[in-house]
Amino acid sequence: MSYTVGTDAETAQPGFEKPGEKLALGVAARLSRYLQVLIQARKMGKETISSQELADYTHVNSTQIRRDLSGFGKFGKRGVGYNVESLVNQIRKILHTSGQHNIALFGAGHLGTAIATSDIFADHGFRVVAMFDVDQGKVGERIGPLQVRHNTELREVIDEEDIVVAVLAVPSAAAQQLADELVDAGVKIIFNYSDALLQVPPEVTVHTSSPAVDLLYALYFYLT
Amino acid sequence: MSYTVGTDAETAQPGFEKPGEKLALGVAARLSRYLQVLIQARKMGKETISSQELADYTHVNSTQIRRDLSGFGKFGKRGVGYNVESLVNQIRKILHTSGQHNIALFGAGHLGTAIATSDIFADHGFRVVAMFDVDQGKVGERIGPLQVRHNTELREVIDEEDIVVAVLAVPSAAAQQLADELVDAGVKIIFNYSDALLQVPPEVTVHTSSPAVDLLYALYFYLT
DNA sequence: TAGATTGTTAATCGATTAACAATC
DNA sequence: TAGATTGTTAATCGATTAACAATC
Numbered sequence: 001m002s003y004t005v006g007t008d009a010e011t012a013q014p015g016f017e018k019p020g021e022k023l024a025l026g027v028a029a030r031l032s033r034y035l036q037v038l039i040q041a042r043k044m045g046k047e048t049i050s051s052q053e054l055a056d057y058t059h060v061n062s063t064q065i066r067r068d069l070s071g072f073g074k075f076g077k078r079g080v081g082y083n084v085e086s087l088v089n090q091i092r093k094i095l096h097t098s099g100q101h102n103i104a105l106f107g108a109g110h111l112g113t114a115i116a117t118s119d120i121f122a123d124h125g126f127r128v129v130a131m132f133d134v135d136q137g138k139v140g141e142r143i144g145p146l147q148v149r150h151n152t153e154l155r156e157v158i159d160e161e162d163i164v165v166a167v168l169a170v171p172s173a174a175a176q177q178l179a180d181e182l183v184d185a186g187v188k189i190i191f192n193y194s195d196a197l198l199q200v201p202p203e204v205t206v207h208t209s210s211p212a213v214d215l216l217y218a219l220y221f222y223l224t
Numbered sequence: 225m226s227y228t229v230g231t232d233a234e235t236a237q238p239g240f241e242k243p244g245e246k247l248a249l250g251v252a253a254r255l256s257r258y259l260q261v262l263i264q265a266r267k268m269g270k271e272t273i274s275s276q277e278l279a280d281y282t283h284v285n286s287t288q289i290r291r292d293l294s295g296f297g298k299f300g301k302r303g304v305g306y307n308v309e310s311l312v313n314q315i316r317k318i319l320h321t322s323g324q325h326n327i328a329l330f331g332a333g334h335l336g337t338a339i340a341t342s343d344i345f346a347d348h349g350f351r352v353v354a355m356f357d358v359d360q361g362k363v364g365e366r367i368g369p370l371q372v373r374h375n376t377e378l379r380e381v382i383d384e385e386d387i388v389v390a391v392l393a394v395p396s397a398a399a400q401q402l403a404d405e406l407v408d409a410g411v412k413i414i415f416n417y418s419d420a421l422l423q424v425p426p427e428v429t430v431h432t433s434s435p436a437v438d439l440l441y442a443l444y445f446y447l448t
Numbered sequence: 449t450a451g452a453t454t455g456t457t458a459a460t461c462g463a464t465t466a467a468c469a470a471t472c
Numbered sequence: 473t474a475g476a477t478t479g480t481t482a483a484t485c486g487a488t489t490a491a492c493a494a495t496c
Contacts, residue, residue, distance in 0.1 A: 079472040114334035124436035212348035
């Protein structure tokens with residue numbers, strides 16, 4: 001849909017990615033999944049991992065994994081596998097996500113609280129720096145390391161903390177209006193936990209979490 | 225990875241799916257996503273929807289959508305689009321998920337409570353019929369329409385209610401042991417909200433929810 | 449009719465897989 | 473050496489896209 005601006009947009013050599021060139025959608029998605037497994041494997045004290053083990057956890061074919069990785073360099077050791085720690089760093093470099101990213105969380109209900117007190121985002125370099133709610137009864141409350149603020153402060157915080165990502169754990173009915181305010185405040189990525197179909201301008205990406213979709217899919221292959 | 229047992233496993237005619245034949249992985253995944261948007265569109269009172277509108281919400285190319293659907297019949301009306309209600313039913317038929325499916329939910333913390341009180345599963349024909357926790361302080365508590373039971377009752381409930389799907393909203397440290405018990409009790413699909421890497425036999429499917437992976441992916445395309 | 453949108457074709461590109469030499 | 477696993481090739485299959493006739 002969108003292309004690299006300027007430099008180096010000629011056809012890429014097959015099987016070899018030029019630095020500075022945008023990855024294919026599929027490759028980027030798969031690398032993100034490898035990263036998740038690697039980070040968890042590292043947590044468990046694993047030092048090396050084979051393409052086959054990665055395949056078992058990600059449901060991606062092991063040849064595909066080796067192929068994806070070998071496009072960027074020879075990261076593995078034959079007969080041994082990949083060093084977990086170094087592969088984490090390599091993939092982070094490829095995905096340009098080595099740094100920390102600040103995110104804002106909306107909704108201090110059960111879901112918002114669950115997100116704020118878990119480390120699912122922190123493990124991947126995302127830091128929840130602010131939490132908002134519209135309920136004055138919740139504003140000021142401390143949840144994990146954060147103090148709940150009122151939505152009216154959102155623009156200020158987004159500017160100050162340089163926030164690009166917003167996570168929405170609010171009721172469906174409130175989601176579109178909040179999305180409009182966020183777009184207006186300069187947020188570029190909205191992670192939507194409600195089931196609302198959000199309308200946003202083309203430069204903003206909405207990702208809607210749909211556990212039921214994943215379940216339907218898994219169930220289909222169980223039923224057939 | 226697995227194939228249809230018995231009947232009708234010859235090569236499929238391109239662009240035409242024989243009933244009783246297993247869908248390609250990609251088609252099944254995409255149909256599930258169309259379904260989610262359709263169900264939400266129906267909720268909003270929309271009667272027809274075009275392939276272009278579906279494309280905007282699912283990020284799947286509109287030609288691809290028309291192609292996917294036309295493989296099963298002529299569901300649309302030229303110049304008008306697809307009837308939302310009838311397309312929901314058609315896709316449900318194709319995915320064999322027209323009926324109700326019972327699921328069991330584990331963990332009565334913030335996340336478990338959020339899931340139990342939301343309708344994200346109910347809208348798609350999944351009914352949470354039981355909720356479990358290991359904390360005796362929570363057992364007996366009423367959450368939404370459910371009363372929390374102790375994990376020791378899981379086998380009994382799974383047998384009685386014919387449960388194939390378990391949703392895990394428990395701490396990572398507890399996930400593997402619980403997964404083992406569930407596999408033993410006959411559960412076939414485990415939806416894992418913890419970040420643990422679960423080991424299960426090949427006949428069981430684990431789906432691990434990874435919001436951070438989705439964020440990393442979205443962020444990559446924002447950063448480049 | 450005029451406008452919109454489906455259904456379908458054809459051409460291209462990326463994903464998948466088996467196989468195996470290279471090498472740790 | 474023997475065993476394991478990577479890196480890479482080649483062949484096949486499915487996804488993507490543009491284009492457009494059919495038709496509501």
